[in-house]
Amino acid sequence: MTTYDIFFSILGVLCAASGLAAVTTRHLMHAALWLTVCLATLAGCYLVLGAELVALVQLLVYVGAIVVLVLFALMLTRAPIGRSHDHDTPLLQRAVALVIAGSAAVLLGAVLITGVRDGTVQVHGGSTNALARMLFTSWVWPFELLSLLLLIALVGALAMSRSLVPARATRRTGEDS
Amino acid sequence: MTDQDKKGFVPGLLKGMGTTARAMTRHAHTQEYPDVSPQLPPRSRGVIALEESNCTSCMLCARECPDWCIYIDSHKETVPPTTEGGRERKENVLDRFAIDFSLCMYCGICIEVCPFDALFWSPEFEYAETDIRDLLHEKDRLGQWMATVPAPPALDQGAPVDQPEPTESAPSEPQPAQAPDEDPAP
Amino acid sequence: MSTFGEVVLRSLCVLIAFLVLPLLVGQTEHKLMAHMQGRLGPMYAGGFHGWAQLVADGVKFTQKEDIVPLAADKPVFRLAPALGIVSYLLALAVIPFGPHLVAAGITGSLLWVLAVGAIGTVGTLMAGWSSGNKYALIGGLRSAAQLVSYEVPLILAAASFAMAAGSFSLVSIAHAWTPWWLLWQLPGAIVFLVAGTAELQRPPFDMPVADSELVMGPWTEYTGLRFALFLLAEYAGIVVVSLVLAVLYLGGWTGPFDHQIGPFWVLLKGFFFAVIILWMRMSWPRLREDQLQRVAWLGLVPLALLQIVLTAAGVVLTT
Numbered sequence: 001m002t003t004y005d006i007f008f009s010i011l012g013v014l015c016a017a018s019g020l021a022a023v024t025t026r027h028l029m030h031a032a033l034w035l036t037v038c039l040a041t042l043a044g045c046y047l048v049l050g051a052e053l054v055a056l057v058q059l060l061v062y063v064g065a066i067v068v069l070v071l072f073a074l075m076l077t078r079a080p081i082g083r084s085h086d087h088d089t090p091l092l093q094r095a096v097a098l099v100i101a102g103s104a105a106v107l108l109g110a111v112l113i114t115g116v117r118d119g120t121v122q123v124h125g126g127s128t129n130a131l132a133r134m135l136f137t138s139w140v141w142p143f144e145l146l147s148l149l150l151l152i153a154l155v156g157a158l159a160m161s162r163s164l165v166p167a168r169a170t171r172r173t174g175e176d177s
Numbered sequence: 178m179t180d181q182d183k184k185g186f187v188p189g190l191l192k193g194m195g196t197t198a199r200a201m202t203r204h205a206h207t208q209e210y211p212d213v214s215p216q217l218p219p220r221s222r223g224v225i226a227l228e229e230s231n232c233t234s235c236m237l238c239a240r241e242c243p244d245w246c247i248y249i250d251s252h253k254e255t256v257p258p259t260t261e262g263g264r265e266r267k268e269n270v271l272d273r274f275a276i277d278f279s280l281c282m283y284c285g286i287c288i289e290v291c292p293f294d295a296l297f298w299s300p301e302f303e304y305a306e307t308d309i310r311d312l313l314h315e316k317d318r319l320g321q322w323m324a325t326v327p328a329p330p331a332l333d334q335g336a337p338v339d340q341p342e343p344t345e346s347a348p349s350e351p352q353p354a355q356a357p358d359e360d361p362a363p
Numbered sequence: 364m365s366t367f368g369e370v371v372l373r374s375l376c377v378l379i380a381f382l383v384l385p386l387l388v389g390q391t392e393h394k395l396m397a398h399m400q401g402r403l404g405p406m407y408a409g410g411f412h413g414w415a416q417l418v419a420d421g422v423k424f425t426q427k428e429d430i431v432p433l434a435a436d437k438p439v440f441r442l443a444p445a446l447g448i449v450s451y452l453l454a455l456a457v458i459p460f461g462p463h464l465v466a467a468g469i470t471g472s473l474l475w476v477l478a479v480g481a482i483g484t485v486g487t488l489m490a491g492w493s494s495g496n497k498y499a500l501i502g503g504l505r506s507a508a509q510l511v512s513y514e515v516p517l518i519l520a521a522a523s524f525a526m527a528a529g530s531f532s533l534v535s536i537a538h539a540w541t542p543w544w545l546l547w548q549l550p551g552a553i554v555f556l557v558a559g560t561a562e563l564q565r566p567p568f569d570m571p572v573a574d575s576e577l578v579m580g581p582w583t584e585y586t587g588l589r590f591a592l593f594l595l596a597e598y599a600g601i602v603v604v605s606l607v608l609a610v611l612y613l614g615g616w617t618g619p620f621d622h623q624i625g626p627f628w629v630l631l632k633g634f635f636f637a638v639i640i641l642w643m644r645m646s647w648p649r650l651r652e653d654q655l656q657r658v659a660w661l662g663l664v665p666l667a668l669l670q671i672v673l674t675a676a677g678v679v680l681t682t
Contacts, residue, residue, distance in 0.1 A: 029492055033439065036485055053531075056474040064481025064514060071488045072507035081436045081495050128471060128531060193646040197399040207403040 008048045015041040026083040032074055036067045053128040219327035221300035222283045224314075225276055226322035231295035234269040238287035238296060246280035247287060248273060274316040279309050297326040373466045377456045385598035386417045388605075391634075392598075392641045393417075399645045420591075427587035434495030435584065443493060444589045446486030447596035453479040454603045459534045460626035461616050471531040473521055476607055480562065483596065484510040487564075487571075490593070491581030502580025505652060506564060506571035512659040513568075517558035519667035523551040523674045524611040533607070537615035544612065547677055551670040552612040554663050556636065559604035561659070563597060566644040570652050605636035 015038055022034035039062040046055035078086070089097075135143055208215055217223070234251035250273035256266045288296040299322045306312050332338065393416060397404025409415025431437055457472035459465040469475055484506070491503015525531050527548060528539035561568035564580075572580035579585075582593050609615060609632035616625030650658065 027436075029436070029439070033485075033489065040482070052469065052471050053474070056471050056478045059478035060474065060481055060518070063485060064478065065511060068481075068484055068488065068507055068511055071485070071492070072504065072511065075488070075492055075500060075504050075507065081434065081493070190647060194642060197642065197646045200401055201395070201398045203401065205398060205403045206401045209403070209406070 004048050008045060011041045011044040011048060015045060026085070028078070028080065028084055029071070029074060032067065032070050035070070036063055039063055039067065050127065051131070053131055217300045217302075219300060219330070220298060221302075222285060222298055223300040223302035224278070224298075224304060224322050224325075225281070225288065225319065226297045226299045226326050227274055227276075227316055227319035228295050228297065228323055229271060229274070229316055229320050231293045232271050232274065233293055233295075234271050235292065237290045237292065241286050241290045243284060243286065244280050244282055246277040248275040248277070271316065274319065275313055276319060277313045278304070279312040297323070299323075299325040300327065301325045374456075377452065377466045381452050381455050381599060384602045385595055388601050388637050388641075389417045389594075389598050390414065391638065392644075395638065395641055396645050399642075424591035425588055429587045429589065430584075432495050432584050436493040436495070439489050439493035440584075441589075443486050443490035444585070444592035444596070446489065447483045448592050448599070450479045450481075450483035450486070451596055451599035451603050453482075455599065455606075457533065458603070458606045458629075459537060459610060459615060460629045462534065462538070462625070464616075464626060465534060468534070469532075472533040473525055473531050473536065473607075473611075476533075476603065477518060477521055480600075480603070481514070483600070484562075486596075487581050490585070491571075494581070494584035496584050498577045498579075499581050499583045502571045502577045502583070505577075506581060508652075509561060509564065509568065509571060509655060509659075512656055513558045513561040513663070516554050516659060516663035516667045517562060519664065519671060520551045520555040520558065521611070523667070523670045524548060524555075526671070526674045526678060529678070533610050533615075537610050537617065540614035540617060542614075544614070547673065548612055548670070550666050550673070552608065554667045554670065555608055555611065556604075556639065558659070558663055559608065560640050560643060561655070563600040563604065563640075565597070565601070565640060567647040567649050568655060569649055570655055573649060601637050601640055602633070605640065606633040608636045609633040 018034045018037040018041060022031045022038055025031050025034060040059065043055045043058040043063070046052075046058060080086075234249055236249055239245070239247040239249050249271070251269045251271050253267045254270050256268050258265055285298065288298060301322060304312075304314075394404045394412070405413030405416035407413055408419040431440055454476045456467040457465065457469060457475050459472075465472075487506050487510070488503050491499045491506065494500070524536055527544065528536040530536055530539065564571050571577070572582065577583070582590060585593060606629065609629055613632040613635075615632070616628050618625075618628040621628060
């Protein structure tokens, strides 16, 4: 048991606990904040495993951008202080979610346990250099495809938000005349 | 920074930075008051000084004071005749002259109305007290301010200097001032 | 044991730098702003030209009552100032003051600075939401919108420097620096400076804390030491942005006699950028919310993309 193992265990437990807290808390904003903790500790897990770039990008993109967007959206719409039941899901939905999550966890665990039954597995490729090499050689087409997809999404969002404005304007002028 | 506002945008920003940089090179305007005493003009209204010997206890100042902050007590004394067989004269003796600077609003009416030049403005202003009752200046304290009263301002250029006696100048001064006042009236 | 001692020593050095440098910047701001407005600024605390004014302010802040509003979400409200402070403390730890003078030598240090800086923004949002105050909430909304927008040009500009040097490490970037970066990376440096100032919500990008309309934005309900922590985080942010920019754009410790006085060059160059950030505050009026977004998306993002194209062309042509 090395120091890395200890840190990994601590961060993993924290990650799982905060993830659980995020889905069970009745405070709407607390759920988002627990999600932040969950994502940050996950980044810590990556860091302990030696994948520095992945960890930092996780922190930068998820904590810095996505959670900020989530918080922004919550604050913009409805973010009461204290418990709220406005956004509670029906009991059936919760049960289905629990089943799906549980089965996914069991499946993943089974795969991992059967996969590495005979002891430790040496993993290479976590470092920034190795990741960059893989990303721009063997995985360059999926990478580019993904960026294209994001670009399409961006342009689509822009087009949708832009096309609404003249439509509203013409409606207003139509009412006036 | 679109194309149409680029014309005035960056030069405007640079101009703003230039303005502040220029202000930095100039000397600050700050009055470093407790360390450096301010250069007040001689006729600043700081405190009212009393020349006790000029006061006749006529009470004009106390009556004209808008907020009644001047307190005067006096009594009459009989003065023996200066010449043999002459008549005895009575004279006011000032017992108390006090100005309550916690009430005073520095209007200067008392100084304006004093017919015998007993009250003067002094530019001294550092007489704040921790107890409001100490702002009541009695006549000895008011008399001490006399030392700080600046000399009367010099006459304007071309002003008539035909009055040789300085002691008579005060009562005679109003007369030329009154004359032009009365002339246009009838 | 010796490694443990070294870790403690390095952490202590970072902590001291974290406590001293922001005060230095704050005092510079006091005096610079005063003289730029024809005033003298603090003159009494400490004797000589009020050098201890911020120390006195800190003592004053510790004496004040620590108020948590009744309507606030108390744990979040209490935790929020700590996040801002910790994020800049972690960022300061990776800034190199010399080829081997780094508190925490990690390879992706540029990415690290950007990533932990993002944690601080969550602290501002937490403060804005948990205060239970509509001014604070509007301030939090504004800062969220601003931070998301300016994160994009900031990261793009940083990416340009990383591309030019071929490394994410601040030490390697400073090693790769040559004087012609001054021209080559100029648009990127401008974008980084402006976006960094906006990330710190410093004037002229202080719409979230616009005091004439939002009292103090997300910090409205904070008092005493917690408020002081937010202020300290703001000035520590200036220090981090200035030092990172000094390392990225001015080559860090590079300069005459850099074997002897390398750290001095980093501090001097960082101070140069800190003064520019302060100077911008004193010279320019606050940007309106729509102008703020306009500058980010129509001004800085295209400029940063242009810089990336320029950098890529330069890298391809020279190697």
